[in-house]
Amino acid sequence: MELRHLRYFVAVAEEGSLTVAAEKRLHTAQPSLSRQIRDLEYEVGVPLLVRSVHGVQLTEAGRVFLEHARLALMQAEAATDGARRAAQPSKQVFAIGFTTGQEVDWLPRATSLLRNELADIEIRVSSDHSATLAEELARGRLDVAFLRGEKTPDIEFKVVAQEPLVAVLPSDHRLAQRETFDPKDLVGETYIGISKVPRVLRALIAEYLERCGIEVTPAFEIDNYAMAISLVASNRGFAILPASAKNFLPWSVVSRPLEGDAPTIAVTVGFRRDNASPILKTFLSRIDGLDAA
Numbered sequence: 702m703e704l705r706h707l708r709y710f711v712a713v714a715e716e717g718s719l720t721v722a723a724e725k726r727l728h729t730a731q732p733s734l735s736r737q738i739r740d741l742e743y744e745v746g747v748p749l750l751v752r753s754v755h756g757v758q759l760t761e762a763g764r765v766f767l768e769h770a771r772l773a774l775m776q777a778e779a780a781t782d783g784a785r786r787a788a789q790p791s792k793q794v795f796a797i798g799f800t801t802g803q804e805v806d807w808l809p810r811a812t813s814l815l816r817n818e819l820a821d822i823e824i825r826v827s828s829d830h831s832a833t834l835a836e837e838l839a840r841g842r843l844d845v846a847f848l849r850g851e852k853t854p855d856i857e858f859k860v861v862a863q864e865p866l867v868a869v870l871p872s873d874h875r876l877a878q879r880e881t882f883d884p885k886d887l888v889g890e891t892y893i894g895i896s897k898v899p900r901v902l903r904a905l906i907a908e909y910l911e912r913c914g915i916e917v918t919p920a921f922e923i924d925n926y927a928m929a930i931s932l933v934a935s936n937r938g939f940a941i942l943p944a945s946a947k948n949f950l951p952w953s954v955v956s957r958p959l960e961g962d963a964p965t966i967a968v969t970v971g972f973r974r975d976n977a978s979p980i981l982k983t984f985l986s987r988i989d990g991l992d993a994a
Contacts, residue, residue, distance in 0.1 A: 709737045710749065713750065793978075795823070796825045799847045799848075803968065815980070838973055839853065846971050849900075857971065868940070870939050872953055884910065891936050893938045920936065927949060930954055
């Protein structure tokens with residue numbers, strides 16, 4: 702039994718057809734693939750597939766074998782990757798996390814602070830909710846994260862910028878013709894609110910609406926920009942989001958500055974106080990120039 706037999710079998714099982722697997726996945730002749738599967742079944746000693754005019758189906762033995770075949774292929778791939786990494790000079794890893802949407806604006810600035818070290822380090826990037834990023838920092842899975850500053854044990858925060866909040870609305874809505882958005886226009890409209898997951902943003906928007914004397918009940922409550930923007934477009938609603946959400950707007954949705962004393966939300970960089978990474982030390986020593994980078 703060879704790895705190619707496992708690859709062939711997995712392809713056939715997933716496609717449900719010898720012909721489709723041969724043409725689209727394996728780029729081989731169907732008779733040759735059938736022969737390879739028969740050889741595999743002979744080696745295993747039990748039928749793995751039931752063939753019919755409608756395609757192929759896994760036998761009970763085939764379903765069990767499929768799980769092990771996938772695992773074996775994953776382990777073989779991991780072994781190959783491990784060997785290749787071992788043959789290369791090891792690089793220090795610097796893991797950076799971003800609140801979803803901020804990576805567009807802040808990743809280039811963050812890497813610019815380490816431009817002289819980039820050739821000798823490996824930068825890993827991820828994006829998620831602030832609460833998840835804080836947890837990843839606490840567990841040591843991230844070296845630094847651009848997130849909302851919330852009290853978290855052992856995590857220190859540095860404010861690097863203030864990001865304004867903006868209104869997001871359908872591009873063909875009558876209010877989209879205005880240069881700014883009056884929050885009083887939310888009354889009577891479909892309002893897309895923020896869930897309890899992005900706690901800092903939710904509290905900031907609630908305080909702003911209260912300051913404006915506005916009471917509005919959200920039709921939906923979401924915890925990510927993409928869903929908010931999708932609901933704005935599909936339900937012709939309104940949302941208030943950080944300006945970085947503009948990086949995800951399709952043609953059917955636009956953003957407008959809020960009128961009056963518009964709120965801002967701090968862009969903070971968080972890191973563990975006990976992280977001894979020399980890359981982090983270098984990054985933090987240059988962080989004062991981050992906003993202008």
